[in-house]
Amino acid sequence: MPKPTDSNHEERDARRALLLWDGQGHPPADPHDRHQAVRSALLLALGRFDRLRPEDLMAGLNDADQRVRLCALRLAAAHPATHDDAIRTALLDLLAGDDHLVAEAAAAALGETGEDREAPADLHTVRALSKAATDHPDKLVREAAVAALGSLGHPDALAAVLVANDDVATVRRRAVLALAAFEGPEVERRLNAALSDRDWQVRQGAEDLLEAAPSPAPLPTDHPD
The missing domain is CATH 1.25.10.10 (Leucine-rich Repeat Variant)
Structure with missing residues (x-):
């Protein structure tokens, strides 16, 4: 049997995060989970169920992982009503960044x-x-x-x-x-x-x-x- 890779674990954890979603509050998983796939999945779940708060978006925009930041930016584009002054400042900082x-x-x-x-x-x-x-x-x-x-x-x-x-x-x-x-x-x-x-x-x-x-x-x- 092939040994599980980190990628396999991240995919498993991402799916688990979505499955645990109950549609009533925020996902029970830790938004600071070490796996970027879980953090991305949490953001996507919040956006899908129209539960995305500015603070959730801000956490994604400030994430250390590029893939999570890109996920948060896609959500920022899809949910412009969540933009407040802090979100706009974060977007401008990312626009001016090196990535x-x-x-x-x-x-x-x-x-x-x-x-x-x-x-x-x-x-x-x-x-x-x-x-x-x-x-x-x-x-x-x-x-x-x-x-x-x-x-x-x-x-x-x-x-x-x-x-x-x-x-x-x-x-x-x-x-x-x-x-x-x-x-x-x-x-x-x-x-x-x-x-x-x-x-x-x-x-x-x-x-x-x-x-x-x-x-x-x-x-x-x-x-x-």
Whole structure:
């Protein structure tokens, strides 16, 4: 019989954590269990049963294990209503961190508050995402950040979105779509310029947005009495 590996034990413990869930309170397992699979499973269970509290999310975002942090970030994106000032600060810290996978997921989570117009994005968040969209060394982080800026639609994000439209193709694809959240002559000029982009997906995105734009109202004409 093969000897059980640590991975086997973690999978077993994760399944046990989910099986112990009774749907009424919080899982009875220890949230500080040494196995990351158990900690991830607890977070997922809380999210699945709509029991995720800001303090649970904060624990996951501050976890020492990358996989747990990524799990918490996915939950942060799926449950933007759990975001308070502390959660937002934690997301911004992760966006600015050295782990590019985590930074990408943090950008995506920060962008998910864009639908909540009663709690619009704060300027600090917009500036952090703008910096990531234009200056981050990892193109996947820049791509996620510019998509988040498009979701938030804050007027102060337009400058960064315009800069991102000159980035590599994968970022430009996101950036041209992000222009849908903005308006004005600069946006129109950029969309028209994108019609001749060397990447066909950028061209298609610009074409779709220009076609969807409302036509200007016709000028009034004088009619003879």
